[in-house]
Amino acid sequence: MKKWAKNPWVLGIGTTVIGGVLLSLLLDWIQGIDWLSTFKNVMRFIFNGVVSFLNFEIKVWWLLIAIAIIVVGLFVVAKISGSQSNNIPPTFLQYTKDYMLGYSWEWTYSKMYDGKYTISNLHPVCTKCGMRLKQGGLYGTEMECLRCNTTQNWEDSVEYDAQLLIEDNIRKNYSQNQ
Ligand SMILES: [Zn+2]
Structure with a gap:
């Protein structure tokens, strides 16, 4: 760079002049553009796009296929999530007999609508022989075995107590949430 060019005065004035020229050129260019019509064109473009999208010709069978795909998809998802939670039978289902409260008990399990068992x-x-006992006696206060011809005192509340004990055994001896 020549010596005069390093002079801060020359530098300052030069920068100002060049900057001013560039700025005025830029302003002229911006003013030269027809912003209003450009804006209108952009808006028209967007508007036309929206209108043509909304007027898009939809065939009914497209809709039917789309609905079918959604239904099948939901069905598959429900099947998969359902089989994951229901495929493995809980281990306590093998617990179907026990001796408690002076009686031998047998029972089964019923699956409820929510997938739980009762x-x-x-x-x-x-x-002795495993046969189901028959409730008898004057007021149903006895249980008798028709084969062994034996009787045993009975109270109806014993059955409910037995159920509570079974439920508690399941809770304590088998995995939870089942
Ligand atoms: Zn018997």
Whole structure:
């Protein structure tokens, strides 16, 4: 750079002049553009795009296929999530007999609408032969085995107590949430 060019005065004035020229050129260019019509064109472009999208010709069978795909997809998802939670039977389902409160008990399990199991068909059986006991006696206060011809005192509340004990055994001896 020549010596005069390093002079701060020359530098300052030069920068100002060049900057001013560039700025005025830029302003002229901006003013030269027809902003209003450009804006209108952009808006028209967007508007036309929206209108043509909304007027898009939809075939009914496209809709039917789309609905079918959604339905099948939902069905598959429900099947997969359902089989994951229901495929493995809980281990306590093998626990169907026990001796408690002076009686031998047998029972089954019923699956509820929510997928949980409940004890059903709970009844006392003969401790000797395993036959289901028959409620008898004057006021139903006895249980008798028709094969062994034995009788045993009975109270109806015993069955409910047995169910509570079974439920508690399941809770304590088998995995939870089942
Ligand atoms: Zn018996």
